[in-house]
Amino acid sequence: MALSADDLIRLVESSPGAATAALAELGGTEGVAWNLNVSLEHGLNSADDDDLEDRQRRYGKNYVEPESAKTFVQLMWHSFQDLTMMVLAAAGFVSLVLGFVPFTASTPAAGRNLAAGSSHAWIEGVAILFAVFIVVSVSAMNEYQKEKQFRALNAVKEDETIKVIRDGVPAEVSKFDLVVGEIVRVDVGDIVPADGLVFDETDLRVDESSMTGESLLVVKNSKSAPFLLSGTKVMEGVGKMLVICVGSNSQAGIIASLIRNGNHNHNATVSKTNGGSADEYTLVSSPKEGLVEQKLTTDLQNQEPGSPLQGKLDRLTIFVSKVAITVAVLVFAALAVRYSIVKFAINGEEWSQAFIGDFVSHFILGVTILVVAIPEGLPLAVTIALAFSVKKMLEDNNLVRHLSACETMGSATTICSDKTGTLTTNRMTVVHCYMSGNEYESFPTLQLQMSPTTKAILCDSICFNSTAEILPPKQVGAQPEHTGNKTECALLQFVADLGEHYADVRKASHI
Secondary structure, eight states, X not given: OOOXXXXXXXXXXXXXXXXXXXHHHHTHHHHHHHHTTOBTTTBBOTTOHHHHHHHXXXXXXXXXXXXXXXXXXXXXXXXXXXXXXXXXXXXXXXXXXXXXXXXXXXXXHHHHHHHHHHHHHHHHHHHHHHHHHHHHHHHHHHHHHHHHHHHHHHHHHHOOEEEEXXXXXXXXXXXXXXXXXXXXXXXXXXXXXXXXXXXXEEEEEEEOHHHHOOOSOEEEBTTTBOEEOTTOEEEEEEEEEEEEEOGGGSHHHHHHHHHHHSOOSOOOEEEEOSSSOTTOEEEEEOHHHXXXXXXXXXXXXXXXXXXXXXXXXXXXXXXXXXXXXXXXXHHHHHHHHHHHIIIIIISOOOOOTTHHHHHHHHHHHHHHHHHHHSOTHHHHHHHHHHHHHHHHHHHTTOOOSSTHHHHHHXXXXXXXXXXXXXXXXXXXOOOOEEETTEEEOOHHHHHHHOOHHHHHHHHHHHHHTOOOEEEOOSSTTXXXXXXXXXXXXXXXXXXXXXTOOHHHHHHHOOO
């Protein structure tokens, strides 16, 4: 294989003129396939594991590393951002500091009150901080377990099957098993799994808005616009694609790395020009200008909205905190004013350092009022209750990623479900037929009255004008796998019910 991964990346990223010249110099799509040691007609050899592994080593795997998961400490810090937690932590810290800082009082009675208040202050401070730690730890542990389970499920969800040509016959492989040199069949509705060169296309139009932002469909053909980009969607037509860039080397992978890391050896993003050709791109921004803003927008969108219960708790916490702070300040101010009047105005005493302990005693009393007024057990009770609900739902195979969803679903009164694929098999079938001037609603009647000539013409017309495939079931007793247009799959199944196999019909004639 004469082409390296960097050569293929430069080929995809080249300007239209340079890409056309480079592709022509290589001999077009056929020349690239020759350099990659693959046949456009037969595809790769599925039995040659050494060749497939060598392609993965040379060109990479079709997998983009997701953003690293948050550490347990980061999750604890995120849980600590709750308003109730911050108020409780502040009150506990103040109580703890006052409990360990020694102060002297001006009178023995005040000294005893100060000592008693200080001793209780540090105990209350430790208890409050411990409660905050328990709540934050429980929330972080729950988030950590859910994130781990969600990543495992997300990996399974993204592992979709891709229609390819191997050993000269249609086949399906995992998206993550695609390698450079693979021949992929693209049809209406398919998401392009990697960057490649299109060939054998028919009226192929692609939606590249996910890559360029342009809403207009882009015409793709093997001559003037041969490049298909990963992540784009086929909206019209059919075709085949020679995979040349996969995973982090594809354009979608490069952009994902730019957004995630903020730096990359590629220094620009691309966008299709309005006035240029169907495959012309132009520089629109650097990563620091466009992608950072996109990342900030994504981060804001990913922030979990609070549930109604959490909103009520926040409002209650704010109200109680305001009342408690007001009362604590008033009590401290009243005691301080009364003490100052008695000591300095009535008794005429002079200021001394011993008076600081008396004022601290009054301050501890105000802090005690503040601490007692805030319900530190409320967030702990809510967190534990919701975490218990999540655990019970997990036993019923329901993974709840956000705790607030428990409350949301608990308030649901009606659940609407789409019947397609949920209550049905998500497959179309032929139930009515109009042929040779006759209308048929019964399949046995159609079989009895259809002549061999009519049957042959019908089967040939369906098989030759379809790109769908019906593959053998993956499990014993399961239904055959339908790939491609749903209507075409129903017609191919109709041919199978007539006693013909579409693959045999297609092989018997060449068009």
